[in-house]
Amino acid sequence: MYKVILLWAVAFCVAVSAINESCSEETPCPWHLKCNKETSKCECHKYVCPRGCPGEYELDDEGCQTCLCKGCEGLQCRKWCFLGFTTDENGCESFCTCNTPSTVCKNIWCTGQRQCNPKSGRCELPGGEEADDEY
Incomplete structure (x- = not known):
């Protein structure tokens, strides 16, 4: 052992x-x-997560940024949601509660010129291009 x-x-x-x-x-x-x-x-790697966090991101064992907001439990649901899962005021995803078109951009913080697209729930550049995961 x-x-x-x-x-x-x-x-x-x-x-x-x-x-x-x-x-x-x-x-x-x-x-x-x-x-x-x-x-x-x-x-x-400098990741830009598709859904922003209101504060800081979690860091992995090497000190690199991951796409989990600090304070999120990290529970994952096997269910797939077309618009992703709902998020709370901390940016943490709910457990198995799917977004609707009216909730998809709630509690999403996009950085830079990116804006939340209500059709996808993702932070995208104006014109519909999804931002790269790495810059």
């Missing part, structure tokens, strides 16, 4: 220490990081 915990701890330290490590085509970054071509350092 202790060996398993020790191996997990070592793997975790290796993953965390990969941020800001040197990278190149010959020595790529771990799968969860990207290589900044200007600085030749491994760094987090």
